[in-house]
Amino acid sequence: MKLIKGLALAASAVALSAAAVSAQTTNLRIQTHFSQETLSGQLAEKYINDIQEMSNGEIQVEMFYASSVVKSAETFDAAATGILDCDMTGGAYQTGKNPAFQFTGDLMGGYSNPYQQMAWLLHGNGRAAIDTLYKDHNMSFVGWWIPGPESLSSTRPIRGVEDFKDWKFRSPPGLATKVFANLGASPIVMDFNEIFTALETGIIDGADAANLTNNIGLGLYDIAEHTNYPGFHSMPADHLACRTDVWEGMPAHHRKIMEVAMDSLALHNATINEVKNAQNAVALREKGVNLYEWSPEELAKFRTAVKAGWEEFATTPEAKALLDSHVSFLTEIGAMQ
Numbered sequence: 001m002k003l004i005k006g007l008a009l010a011a012s013a014v015a016l017s018a019a020a021v022s023a024q025t026t027n028l029r030i031q032t033h034f035s036q037e038t039l040s041g042q043l044a045e046k047y048i049n050d051i052q053e054m055s056n057g058e059i060q061v062e063m064f065y066a067s068s069v070v071k072s073a074e075t076f077d078a079a080a081t082g083i084l085d086c087d088m089t090g091g092a093y094q095t096g097k098n099p100a101f102q103f104t105g106d107l108m109g110g111y112s113n114p115y116q117q118m119a120w121l122l123h124g125n126g127r128a129a130i131d132t133l134y135k136d137h138n139m140s141f142v143g144w145w146i147p148g149p150e151s152l153s154s155t156r157p158i159r160g161v162e163d164f165k166d167w168k169f170r171s172p173p174g175l176a177t178k179v180f181a182n183l184g185a186s187p188i189v190m191d192f193n194e195i196f197t198a199l200e201t202g203i204i205d206g207a208d209a210a211n212l213t214n215n216i217g218l219g220l221y222d223i224a225e226h227t228n229y230p231g232f233h234s235m236p237a238d239h240l241a242c243r244t245d246v247w248e249g250m251p252a253h254h255r256k257i258m259e260v261a262m263d264s265l266a267l268h269n270a271t272i273n274e275v276k277n278a279q280n281a282v283a284l285r286e287k288g289v290n291l292y293e294w295s296p297e298e299l300a301k302f303r304t305a306v307k308a309g310w311e312e313f314a315t316t317p318e319a320k321a322l323l324d325s326h327v328s329f330l331t332e333i334g335a336m337q
Contacts, residue, residue, distance in 0.1 A: 160295070
């Protein structure tokens with residue numbers, strides 16, 4: 001009997017030892033361009049809490065908000081070269097590497113809502129197409145989260161295309177600068193944390209920053225008393241991407257936790273922003289901010305400029321392939337002719 005108990009204890013000790021060896025810890029340094037005060041920053045924090053809890057603490061994250069380590073556009077390279085491990089900004093920041101990155105983040109006027117755009121990612125082979133491009137730059141694509149259509153903020157009316165003439169505004173890099181410049185505006189690329197001061201000092205007249213809710217979080221409507229709602233011009237997908245050796249070196253169940261949690265984040269993000277934007281539209285009107293809903297005729301003018309911009313921007317085989325994938329999917333679901 002003592003021998004049996006001894007063998008049982010020994011077997012238990014071996015099992016515990018094996019479990020301890022198999023329990024691997026993943027430590028990640030991740031940067032987002034969102035501040036913790038914005039809704040998107042709070043949702044990023046929720047994502048981190050989710051993956052840490054679902055992994056029973058095996059995944060640990062040191063999170064950096066508001067581009068506190070490097071500038072937003074430098075986050076991708078910082079992760080690829082080992083300063084960080086993962087980038088939680090957006091692919092469109094990397095269009096200088098290859099214009100194809102524009103089509104990994106924002107089709108500008110292509111999709112009407114985040115659910116359509118997520119459908120391309122999940123059911124139109126989008127995830128694999130994006131990951132192929134990222135792998136060429138030592139990064140692996142994990143997932144998207146899309147707040148929905150953005151609204152411009154401005155210190156002067158933005159009722160239609162004509163109001164873009166000589167309009168100086170903060171622009172993200174990429175296709176947006178080309179489309180708006182072709183419509184007569186003067187885009188100035190700058191980081192999120194520079195927008196408020198630039199508006200306050202009159203360096204810019206407005207900003208292409210985020211949706212109503214995140215614009216409020218940035219304090220833009222304290223200065224800019226004009227905006228458009230519903231949004232139409234842009235619907236960027238923020239991504240999570242990690243350095244490939246880090247990603248592939250993680251246990252399979254850690255990767256799966258992070259992928260599934262990203263899909264969950266996408267759903268929470270799209271739905272809460274839809275609710276918050278509708279509520280904030282009411283609050284902004286009560287505050288005296290002017291909200292402009294563009295007519296179908298003005299929207300058609302903008303869409304024409306966007307389509308021309310797509311073709312003008314798709315100058316590499318990778319960019320053309322991604323654009324063709326989007327257009328094919330939009331056509332298949334009847335969202336484009």
